[in-house]
Amino acid sequence: MGLRTPEQYKASLRDGREVYYRGELVQDVTTHPIIGIAVDHACIDYQMSEDPRYRDLAVMVDPQTKEPYSRYFHLPQNAEDLLKRSKLISASTREGATLVVLIKEIGTDALFALHIVAEEMAKRGKPEYKERVQKYYQMCRDRDYGVAVAQSDVKGDRSLGPQGQDHPDYYLRVVEERSDGIVVRGAKVHTSVLTNTDEVIVLPTRAMKAEDKAYAVAFALPAATKGLKLLASAYGGFKKDPFDFPISAKHKMMETLTVFDDVFVPWDRVFMNGETEAAGFLALTFVKFHRFTAVSYKLPLLELFAGSARAIAEYNGIENAGHIREKLTELAAYHATVQGLIIAAAHQHAVMAPGIAVPNVLLTNVAKYQFASNYHDAVQMVQDIAGGLLVTGPSVEDWRSEATGPYVKKYLGGKKGVPTEHRLRMMNLISDLTASDFGGYQEVLAVHAEGSLEAEKLQTYREYDFNAAAAYARELAGVK
Numbered sequence: 483m484g485l486r487t488p489e490q491y492k493a494s495l496r497d498g499r500e501v502y503y504r505g506e507l508v509q510d511v512t513t514h515p516i517i518g519i520a521v522d523h524a525c526i527d528y529q530m531s532e533d534p535r536y537r538d539l540a541v542m543v544d545p546q547t548k549e550p551y552s553r554y555f556h557l558p559q560n561a562e563d564l565l566k567r568s569k570l571i572s573a574s575t576r577e578g579a580t581l582v583v584l585i586k587e588i589g590t591d592a593l594f595a596l597h598i599v600a601e602e603m604a605k606r607g608k609p610e611y612k613e614r615v616q617k618y619y620q621m622c623r624d625r626d627y628g629v630a631v632a633q634s635d636v637k638g639d640r641s642l643g644p645q646g647q648d649h650p651d652y653y654l655r656v657v658e659e660r661s662d663g664i665v666v667r668g669a670k671v672h673t674s675v676l677t678n679t680d681e682v683i684v685l686p687t688r689a690m691k692a693e694d695k696a697y698a699v700a701f702a703l704p705a706a707t708k709g710l711k712l713l714a715s716a717y718g719g720f721k722k723d724p725f726d727f728p729i730s731a732k733h734k735m736m737e738t739l740t741v742f743d744d745v746f747v748p749w750d751r752v753f754m755n756g757e758t759e760a761a762g763f764l765a766l767t768f769v770k771f772h773r774f775t776a777v778s779y780k781l782p783l784l785e786l787f788a789g790s791a792r793a794i795a796e797y798n799g800i801e802n803a804g805h806i807r808e809k810l811t812e813l814a815a816y817h818a819t820v821q822g823l824i825i826a827a828a829h830q831h832a833v834m835a836p837g838i839a840v841p842n843v844l845l846t847n848v849a850k851y852q853f854a855s856n857y858h859d860a861v862q863m864v865q866d867i868a869g870g871l872l873v874t875g876p877s878v879e880d881w882r883s884e885a886t887g888p889y890v891k892k893y894l895g896g897k898k899g900v901p902t903e904h905r906l907r908m909m910n911l912i913s914d915l916t917a918s919d920f921g922g923y924q925e926v927l928a929v930h931a932e933g934s935l936e937a938e939k940l941q942t943y944r945e946y947d948f949n950a951a952a953a954y955a956r957e958l959a960g961v962k
Contacts, residue, residue, distance in 0.1 A: 484549050485541065486626040487532070488525040494680055495521065497706040501677050501738075503714045511677055516719040519734040521678045524585045524628065526577050527552070530570075539570050554586035555623035557594065558839040564774070564828035571778040580786050580915070581733040582779040584675050589629020591775055592683040593619050594838055595767040596700070596753055599760055601835045611753050618702055618751065628679035630705075632670035632740045633768065635687045643688070644697045654684065654742060655696040656755065663748040664755060666699065670740045672931075677714050677736040679705055684742075686754070689762025698761040700754035701747045709745040712738040718919035725878040728911050730920035767840075769933060769941075774841040776932040777824045777849045783924070784817035784853070784860070790912050791864045797905040798869065799897035809863040816856055823849035844945035851938040857928035861916045872913040881906065 486494075492512045501508040503517060511517045530536040531552060541550050558564050574583045597619070600612040622629055638652030647653075654668030666684075676682050683702045690698045703710060715737040722731035754760060791813055795801040827845035834840050865872060875894070880886045881903075895902040914920055929935065956962075 484624070484626065485531050485552065486528055488528040491525060491528050491626075491628065492521060495678055497704075499677075499706040499712065500710065501712045501714055503719075504716050508677075508714075515721065516716075516734070517677050517714060517736055519732070520675070520736045523578055523581065523733045523735065524583055524675065524678050526574055526583045527554075527586050527628075528626075530574060530577065536570075536573060539566065539573065549624075551623050552586055552626055554590045555593070555619070557597065557837075558831075559833075559837060560839055561829045561831055564831055564839055564841055565825065568774070568778040568824060568828060571775055572781045575779040576782040579729045579733050580783040581729065581735060584735060584779075585628035585630070585679050587775050587779070588631045588674065588772065589622070589627075589679070589681070589683060591771040592629070592631045592685060592768055593622065594771050595685075595764060596683070597836060598767050598834050598838055598840075599764045600753065602763070603754075603757065603760055608757070614750055615753055618753075622681060625680070627681050628675070629702075630673060630676035630679040630682045631685060631768070631772075632673045632676065632682050633685045633687050633765070634670055634672045636669050636671050636739075637687075643691065644694045645691075653687070653694075653697045654699065656699050657696075657744065659755075660746075663746055664699070664701075664752060666701070666742050666745050666747060668742050670742075673712075673738045673740040674735060676705060676712055676738050676740060681705060682710075682740070685768055686761040686765050688765055690758040692758055694761075695756040695758055698754060698756055698758040699752075700764060701752045703745065703747060703751065707745055709743040711741040711743055713741065714738050718923060723878045725881065725907070726910055727914045727918060727920070728907070729914045730918060769937075770840050770843055770846065773846050773850045773932050773938075774824065774827060777820060777827075777846065777853060780853050781817070781821055781824075784813075784820060786915065787860050787864050788813040788817055790908060790915065791867045794868045794905075794908045794912060797896040797900045797908055798867075800867075806867055809867055813860060813863060816852075816860055820849050820853050823852065844942060847938045847941040847945065850932065851935065851942060854928045854935050854938065858925060861921070861925065864912060865916055868909060868912045871909050872917045875906065875909055875913075 495511050501511055501517070503514065508514050508517060512521050530540045540553055542553050542556050543550050553566065553570055556563060558567060571587055575581065596615045600615040604612040635653040638647045644653040644655070651668045654666055654670060656664050657667045658665035670684065681702055681704055685700050686698060718730060724731040754764065788810065792801070792810055795806050795810065800806050823845050827842040827849060830842040830845060831839045832842070876886070876890050881890050891902045894906060896905045
């Protein structure tokens with residue numbers, strides 16, 4: 483099939499998938515008033531493949547078949563591959579007005595991890611998984627699919643693993659093995675973009691014990707599979723005017739509670755079945771790639787923090803105040819630090835069999851932690867520079883009204899020479915970014931998406947070479 487057009491991508495979503503929004507079955511996700519916005523947003527990945535500005539970055543050519551394919555599916559082999567992937571992720575997010583597109587980014591993160599884990603499992607006497615992963619990868623690449631990932635189990639009592647819960651389905655599990663495949667039951671939460679992708683890859687969320695064999699499972703399914711039910715989040719789901727909401731009126735990403743109601747999975751789509759010793763390895767390997775992706779798509783957001791703060795400071799006439807310059811410097815350093823760490827993570831990569839470059843785990847987690855732990859402080863600085871009009875200003879109707887518009891224009895101007903409309907538009911941009919439901923969504927993502935702050939700290943602790951550092955300290959202290 484090769485590369486798809488945005489229209490071909492949209493047409494593929496009219497497949498009878500079972501999506502519910504506010505309790506009602508959605509007949510066509512492409513025309514739904516809310517989910518349709520997410521579909522249009524996801525088209526960015528397909529548009530970039532056709533755009534002369536991005537084609538060299540977004541598209542690669544198979545050296546054997548000479549057929550083009552999306553760079554997202556390219557198995558990274560070196561620092562250059564990782565850096566170009568990061569640049570593409572950042573560029574698509576920039577086109578999405580700071581909201582990641584994700585329909586190819588996250589699925590290929592999972593495919594990279596599956597290649598590595600399947601290679602290891604082949605060495606342990608399970609070559610069938612490697613065969614299946616390679617075949618599935620080739621299909622997704624050649625058909626230019628959008629691929630979601632369902633990993634986070636609903637968990638129930640967080641102090642427990644799969645065992646001892648109020649019911650056995652708080653973690654996804656295999657309930658039946660048949661000659662032609664397996665049947666799974668359970669639910670995954672926080673599943674991004676599955677309302678509008680072709681496929682979903684399902685991964686374990688944690689390490690498993692020997693008694694958790696039924697829960698150590700990984701597989702892939704078409705989004706329209708019978709028994710796969712998608713309960714779409716309604717958060718932020720209302721009609722918005724682009725003047726008031728310049729980002730979220732046009733850009734959206736859907737999340738779902740993903741229910742597997744006794745879903746059949748054929749063997750050729752099963753990538754793990756009962757191998758408890760590999761469950762944690764797969765979960766962590768996916769995270770190694772996905773946190774690199776996460777930091778890459780956060781960069782336009784941090785750039786916009788610095789840029790919008792600078793612009794509104796100028797419109798307010800306070801750009802030369804000492805405390806404003808200090809805040810702007812903090813925002814610039816925040817952006818530059820996270821960006822520098824992710825570039826270093828690509829350069830200091832490791833290579834894992836079968837020859838896939840893995841971003842430096844320590845630096846990737848430090849980058850993600852720096853982003854997440856400083857995010858709310860950055861929001862505060864941008865809001866402080868902008869002022870209270872972020873939440874007390876007039877609406878677009880007031881601006882356009884013959885009765886009220888002249889008052890808005892007269893009294894809400896700023897620095898001499900700056901049109902009132904420019905100031906209001908910048909205020910609305912910052913309000914949407916930091917004080918709307920979209921702003922709240924981003925704040926929660928900063929804390930929880932791609933792993934919590936504690937998960938990033940734990941991985942940083944594990945990866946840092948304390949033994950070498952302590953040995954150096956002992957040497958200088960004269961301790962033998």
